[in-house]
Amino acid sequence: MENKFTVRGLNLYYGDFQALKNINIDIPEHKVTALIGPSGCGKSTFLRTLDRMQDTVEGARVEGQILFDGEDIYRRDCDVIKLRKKVGMVFQSPNPFPKSIYENIVYGPRVHGITEKKKLDEIVERTLKEVALWDETKDRLNDSALGMSGGQQQRLCIARCLAVEPEVILMDEPTSALDPVATAKIEGLMHELSKKYTIVIVTHNMQQAGRISDQTAFFLLGELLEVNPTDKIFSDPDNIKTEEYISGRFG
Amino acid sequence: MEQNITFRPKMDDELQAIDNKVLSMAELVETQILNAVKAIKEKDMKLARDIIDGDEEIDDLEDKINNDCFKFLATQAPLASDLRYAISIMKMIRDIERIGDHCVDIAKFAIRLNDKEYYKELIDLPRMAGMSTQMVSDAIRSFVDKDLRLARRVWKKDDEIDELYKFVLEEQLGVAGSEPEKAECAVQFAFVAEHLERIADYATNICEETVFMLEGKDLTKI
Ligand SMILES: Nc1ncnc2c1ncn2[C@@H]1O[C@H](COP(=O)(O)OP(=O)(O)O)[C@@H](O)[C@H]1O
Ligand SMILES: [Mg+2]
Numbered sequence: 001m002e003n004k005f006t007v008r009g010l011n012l013y014y015g016d017f018q019a020l021k022n023i024n025i026d027i028p029e030h031k032v033t034a035l036i037g038p039s040g041c042g043k044s045t046f047l048r049t050l051d052r053m054q055d056t057v058e059g060a061r062v063e064g065q066i067l068f069d070g071e072d073i074y075r076r077d078c079d080v081i082k083l084r085k086k087v088g089m090v091f092q093s094p095n096p097f098p099k100s101i102y103e104n105i106v107y108g109p110r111v112h113g114i115t116e117k118k119k120l121d122e123i124v125e126r127t128l129k130e131v132a133l134w135d136e137t138k139d140r141l142n143d144s145a146l147g148m149s150g151g152q153q154q155r156l157c158i159a160r161c162l163a164v165e166p167e168v169i170l171m172d173e174p175t176s177a178l179d180p181v182a183t184a185k186i187e188g189l190m191h192e193l194s195k196k197y198t199i200v201i202v203t204h205n206m207q208q209a210g211r212i213s214d215q216t217a218f219f220l221l222g223e224l225l226e227v228n229p230t231d232k233i234f235s236d237p238d239n240i241k242t243e244e245y246i247s248g249r250f251g
Numbered sequence: 252m253e254q255n256i257t258f259r260p261k262m263d264d265e266l267q268a269i270d271n272k273v274l275s276m277a278e279l280v281e282t283q284i285l286n287a288v289k290a291i292k293e294k295d296m297k298l299a300r301d302i303i304d305g306d307e308e309i310d311d312l313e314d315k316i317n318n319d320c321f322k323f324l325a326t327q328a329p330l331a332s333d334l335r336y337a338i339s340i341m342k343m344i345r346d347i348e349r350i351g352d353h354c355v356d357i358a359k360f361a362i363r364l365n366d367k368e369y370y371k372e373l374i375d376l377p378r379m380a381g382m383s384t385q386m387v388s389d390a391i392r393s394f395v396d397k398d399l400r401l402a403r404r405v406w407k408k409d410d411e412i413d414e415l416y417k418f419v420l421e422e423q424l425g426v427a428g429s430e431p432e433k434a435e436c437a438v439q440f441a442f443v444a445e446h447l448e449r450i451a452d453y454a455t456n457i458c459e460e461t462v463f464m465l466e467g468k469d470l471t472k473i
Contacts, residue, residue, distance in 0.1 A: 184259070191261040210326035212261060231322035 002029040004168055004198040005050060010064035012045055012054065019045045021222045023064070027168075027215075032190060032199045034209035034230065037219035038251050043202040046219065047170050050200065051087040052080050085112060087168040088161035093177040094153035096145035096160070101128075101137050104145045104156055108164040127159035131189060151182025155189065162197075169193065171201040175208065187212050206246060210234050218242045262327050269319050269340060270395050273347075276312040277391040279305070280350050281384050284450060287357035288380035291443065292373045294365055302358035309351040313344045335467060339460040343394060346453040346460075350387060353446045353453075360443050370426070370433040375419045376440060379447040382412050386454035394461040402461040409455045416448040 005027035012020035019042050027033050027050075035043040048054040049062060052073060066073050073083055096104050105127055106120045114120060124141065128134040133155050137143075145156055154174060161169055171190075175183040190199060190212050203209050209216050210230060217227040218239070226239040237243045244250055283302055290299040320337045323329065329337055386405050393402035423441040427434040462468060 188260050191264075207328050210328060211259075231326050235321060235325035 001031075003027060004029045004069065006065075006067040006070075007049075008065040008067075010046075010049065010062070010066060012042075012049060012063075013061045014057070015059045019222050020049070023224045025217055025224060025227050027198065027200060029198050030194060030196070031214040032194045032201060032212055034213035034216045035200065035202045035219060036204070036206060036209050036216060037245070039204065041219040042222045043219055044172050046224075047089075047172055047200060047202050050168070050170055051084050051089055052078075053084075053089065055080070085164050086166055087170060088164065088166035090154070090157050090161055090169060090171040090174050092173040094150055094157050096148075096153050096156050098144065098146055100142045101145050101148070101156060102141040104160050105163045108160060112164055123163050127162045130162055130193070131155040131159045132185070133159060149182070151178050151185060154178060154182065154186060158186075158189065158193075166197065168198045168200065171199065173202055173204060176204065183208075218245065220245070262329070262333070265319070265323050265327065266333070266336065269316060269323065272312060272316050272319065273340065273344065273391065274395060276309060276316065276344060276347055277388065279309050279312070280347050280354065281388050283309070283351060283354035284357075284380055284384045284387065284447075287354045287361065288373075288377050288443070288447075290358055290361040291364060292377055294361070296362060296365060299358040299361040303355050306351050306355050309348060313348040316344050317341060332464065335464045339394070339464040343391075343457050343460045346456045347387075347391070350450050350453050353450050357443055357446050360439055360446075364436065364439055367436045367439075370430075370436055373440075375415065375422075376443055376447065379412060379415055379419070379444060382408070382415070383447050383451040383454065386412070386451050387457070390454040390457035390461070393458060394464065397461070397465055399462065399465050402458040402465075406455050406458040409451055412448060412451040416444055419444040 003026040005025075007023055007025045007027075010020055010023040011018060023046060035046065037043055045054065048057075049066060050068075050073075054060050054062060062074060064074075068083065068087070072078070097107065099107075102124055105124045106114075109120060109123050114123070125134065125138075128137055133152060136152065137148075145153060148156060154177075158169070158174075175186050178186065187208065190201070193199060194214075201209075201213065213230045215227065216230045216233040218225050218233065218237075218241075220241055226233065226237060226242045228238065232238075233242060234246060237246060283305060286298055287302050289295065290302065320341050324334075324337050327333070386408055389401055389405045392398065393405060420441055423437040423444070427437040427441075
């Protein structure tokens, strides 16, 4: 199995505060990796190091190594634009642009230089199908995205992310603002998407991590305490702290 | 074509994989039952030894399925019918594994009977084997296909095999009591019949699991 990311000795500081401490983890290709742990333990911070969104945070400093397809993304000449094209991000609350459904999806491809109408139409259809929104939206692609339900908006944001043909999708608590039905749909979607994309998802919902992921990483106070196949972590974790967290003894 | 997104594709994939393993295990054990009696009837020692060796594969599958169920419970936190399904499977494969053990016992009788002269042609034991195999097969089918009616039908079939067992038992014990030179053989046939009767009992257990899974009720209490 290929590793999409290989993270070695990663430290991250916000000023004097060390938010990530010596993180080592491999993210396998075409699998779902879940990041769990109590609030403030560094899950989002770690996720943002993978597409170098962390660079935009003032005062943040990174040490160590993150290889993406074997290439160090923190070396000086790394093309961050290209990296972010390959590594897409979906956020906690759905954040479509206040534009039409169609425009939301073609925004990224246009930025990357695709202008031909036929090509853009194809992208819209393909991505909306991938997120199971096509049937619901094909007759109203010019309606505002803001008129959709929260769950639909989140699926649109995933479609928008898929439009630039990424290889990895990072998701930061993508269902925490959604109702249970919309959540179940997104979870179902993730399983399908993982056949084609590598997914890393932060979730505070432990059951969700169990249901959808292949590998789970448990963070505590900036440390990665355990990473193991999800069935192993959920049935017989190696670390006593993981055991206590999973079984609800703290959190 | 729009992707058909179900709400729980991962869960369904896992359940499907477990079902497939259960069906493989069922197939193995059904063959073992038929072959065990065939080994006796035809005094086929190689077949008898194959049955004894083949039990390991059944045990391995039981372990694998148990492990799958364990992981399924741990990661999917199943509820309602999914929960009953996982629990039922774990019980059911124990029953299937025990059926496998009975086949090994029957195969050992084949080895013991090898140098004995049969005083009659074997007819009822192969018939019992056929019936109990069919019951096992239908019971597992009823579970996998979630077929309540089939489960009930198999459950009732147990009476027939009990009848036949009683008949065989009386006949063999009668022979054993009155004709000492045939006694050893007759007693062994009676033991084989008992094993086949036990196999049918396990088939009814499996039917009870089907009913429990589908209705949450115990078949013996309706
Ligand atoms: N921009 C920032 N500046 C300073 N500290 C931050 C910043 N972002 C996060 N932190 C701190 O880093 C730690 C990890 O935060 P975060 O990665 O958001 O955790 P999680 O996603 O697990 O809840 C927390 O203690 C948080 O307060
Ligand atoms: Mg966070």
